[in-house]
Amino acid sequence: MSQRLIDLAASIPLTDNHCHGVVRGNVERADFEIIATESDWPEPHGMTIFDSPVGIMMRSLCAPLLGLSKHCSPDEYFSRRYQLGQAEVTKILLPTTGIETFLVDSGFKSDNVLLPQEMATITPGTKAREIVRLETVAEGMARHTTADTFITDYADALALAAKDAVGFKSVMAYRYGLDFDPDRPTKAEVTKAAGEWLAEVATQRTPRMNHPVLLRHILWEAVDYRTAIQFHVGYGDSDIVMHRCDPTQMTEFLRRTVDLGVSIMLLHCYPFVRESGYLAQVYPHVYLDTGAAGHWTGLSSPTIIAESVEMAPMSKVLFSSDAFGLPELYYLGTHVWRVAMGKILQKWVDADGMGEKDAIKYLNWMANENARRAYRLL
Ligand SMILES: [Zn+2]
Structure with a gap:
């Protein structure tokens, strides 16, 4: 039996298309x-x-x-x-992941975690690029805008935040559900919604973007950039209602964006990995990963990682760790993906169902090239 794919998967450098920062301090x-x-x-x-x-x-x-x-x-x-100490554990574990490029979602608990550029300093030779969370940009300007100026203020704030970023992230799944109205709201609807939302957040200590009309507005603003937009899909913390995080709920939005030059990145996807794989097959601008399913499902993760390559074209499956905070999660997310993907490809090659040259090519696509294409990384 050959070990070639297993060995290659164990050592190939990775582009982590979705992760967060490591928590500062012990x-x-x-x-x-x-x-x-x-x-x-x-x-x-x-x-x-x-x-x-x-x-x-x-x-x-x-x-x-x-x-x-x-x-x-x-x-x-x-x-x-x-x-x-956390810093030392990070120094030990992060370099063992083999992640060469981190695409860092900078919009979650960002006060207490390493910034994208700091993530890149832990292992020599690594790079980090930023993914901008749409809702966080709106929350950041809530104290400095009005209903009448919301549209232009958000456009300006998003342009500034996106200056050095390689994509956007939507947490529509957390703030509403993926069964959102696919229509782009009108200017009048957005202005009215902004008035409602600003009145609501005026009494909140920390503004939270959860207005269904504004969530749609900021999403469509991101579509105009014709770049990659990540969607949280499937499991998450207690804010979500799981059945409303099934990505097939946003099928109509996918239909409407298919020709708009945007790439839709379905993140995590558990337990809707098969639904996500289906969407990635049918819609040319849809991609998926199984980030965090790797570490949260532990020893059962090979089954879930195998589901990600059941139906989607090999050009649509990406690696991500979705690690947050603990260096252990970067290591585990990476390790289980390497082991599972190596074994899957090796099994197909051994059964003579796939040529070894193809298998090596696909491994490289999933580890790096698919991310480079979708996010237009240089
Ligand atoms: Zn995440």
Whole structure:
């Protein structure tokens, strides 16, 4: 049996098309238990996240890299990482990922995490590019705009934020659902909606963009840039209603944008990986990844990663870690994708269903080239 694809997948440099920054400063146990889950609450009855799929895999795969024995106890693991400190754990784990280019979503809890350019300084020779979150731009200008000037103020703020970015991100799934009205709202509708939203956020400590009309407006503003727009799809924290995060709910929006020069990047996709694969086959501007499914599903992740290449063309599947905060998540997300994709391609080559030359080409596409094309990376 050949090992060629397995070995290549283990070592190929990666473009991570969706990740966040690493948390600054050392991480206390209570914070660790929350960052290592999509839940907003700690495990009940004194139980720990270390006994969930991601925690089990952390104690199996990350422990030896931190000088611990494989499958060590939760307390052994945490006290070792605490003693080393977050910065040191980052310095150990991030270079082992083989990520060469990070596309960093800078719009989530950005006060407390490394900026895109800081992410690129941890491993020599790596690059980071920014992805701008549409809702965060609107929230940032909420205190400095009016209903009448919202349209021009948002256009200006987005242009400024997008200056050095390679794409946009929409969290429509969190703020409304993917079953949004696909029509572009009229100027009058946007002005009226801006008045409603600004009155609402005037009493909020932190403005939150959740007005259905404005969410559609800012999305269509991004479409005008004819670049890549990422959509959060599927699972996420307790803000989402899962069945409204099925990407087939936005089929009409995909139909309307098919000829507009935009690339729609479906991120995460769990458990709608097959639905996303279908959309990526049917619509030429749709792509998918299984970011975070890798680490959150732990030992079961090969099944989900395999679903991502069931139907979508090989030119439409991308790698991402969707890691946030903990360096362990970058390592695990990368490692499980490398192992699973290497085994899938090797199996197809061994069965003589795919030529080895093709398999090597597809591996490189999924690891790098598809991202380079969709985000027009230089
Ligand atoms: Zn994410």
